[in-house]
Amino acid sequence: MKIQLIAAVAVMGLGMAGCATREDVVPVPYKVHGGAQIGAGVHVTVTVNDARTTDRTKIANKTNGYGMEMAAIRADRGVADIVKDAFEAELKSRGFAIGTGGSNATVAINNFYGTFQSHLFSGDALGDVKFHVSVMSPAGASAYDREVDVIGKLEGIQLASGSNAATALSDGMSKALDTLFADPAFVAALENHGAEQASSSKAGS
C-alpha cells in the first residue's frame, strides 16, 4: 500500500512538474499589417534599444493554477531584434526605405512581457508591450515623441505555454505599431524630414 501511495504521489508530482517547470524558448512571430503607400521611398533609420527595467532575460513566465510564476519563457533571439524587424517590415510595407539620409526613428522597449489570466474553463494570454518612440530629423531636431502602451491578447487558451505568450506579445506589437502609424504626427515626422532631406539633397546636387 505504501509503495502504491508513493508511486501515485511520484506520478502526480511528475505530472505537475512536467510543463510548468520546464523553460520554453520560442520565436515571436510577426505578421505585417501594412497600410497605404505613404512612404514614397523616403529613407528612415531605425534604432531599437532594449530599455526594460524588469524581466530583462525573458518574455514571460509560465504560471500554475494559483498564479505563481514558474519556469521562464524566453524568445529565441533578442527582443530588440524582434521589434526592429517588425518595425522595419511595417515601414517597408508602406513604401518607406530603410537606410540613412532621412529621419531617425528610435524605439526604446520599456516593457515586453507576457502574463496569463485563468478563468473557469479557459484562460487568456496577455502581452504587455510598452515603447517609447522618438523621431529625429537628419539635423538632430526632435520631431516626434510618444509613449505607446498596449496589451496584446490571445483568448481561450488552455496552457500557459511559450507559444501562447509569444502570440499575445506579437498581437501587442501589432497594436503598438498600428497605433503609431495611425498617428498623423508620427507619419508626418517621418515624411517631412525625409522630404526635407530629399529636397536639400536635390538643392545641393
Add this chain to the structure above:
Amino acid sequence: MRFAGIIGAMGLAALLGGCAVHSSEAVKTLPSDMIKQARIYTITVKSVPDNVSSGFKPELESMLRLGMDDCAQGQSWLNLEVTVIQLKKSDAGKAFLVGDSNVVKGQARLVDPTSGAVVGDYDIGYSVGGGGLAAALAMSQAESSMARGFAKQVCDTAFPGHPRFRRLG
C-alpha cells in the same frame, strides 16, 4: 484502499502545489571573487508599488539588512539599490475556495560605492501560493512574507553558496 491511496496522493500533491517558488535571474552577475568578498554598506529601496502600506518599505529595508548581513560577510563594501515594481496580494476568499498567490517582483542592483558602477544586476521574483484554509491564512500577511521572500531572493541570486538566513529563518 486504492481509492484512499489516490485521494491521499491528491491531497499530498495539493500540498506540494501550495508552496513558494522564485523566478529570479541574474542580468549581470558579480565576479566570483566579489561574491566571496562583498559586504553591503547602504541599502536603498528606491521605489515600491502604490498598493502597499507605509510599513512595507521599512520592513523590506529591515529584511534586506538582516539578509545581507548574513549572506555578504566579506570586506569589500558595495551598496544595494532595490526597486519593487509589483506586489500582488492574494484574495483570502479566492485562496480559500480555489487557491491564489502572493507575488513580488523587482530589481536589485549592487553598486561599487567608489566608482558608482553597477557590478551586479538582478531581476527578483518570488511567489507563494496555495489553496484551502491553511494556505489562505499563511498568505494573509502578504507584505511581511513578501518582504522576507524578496530579501532571501536577493541573497540567493546575488550570493549563491553563501551561508545565509540565520535570522531570516
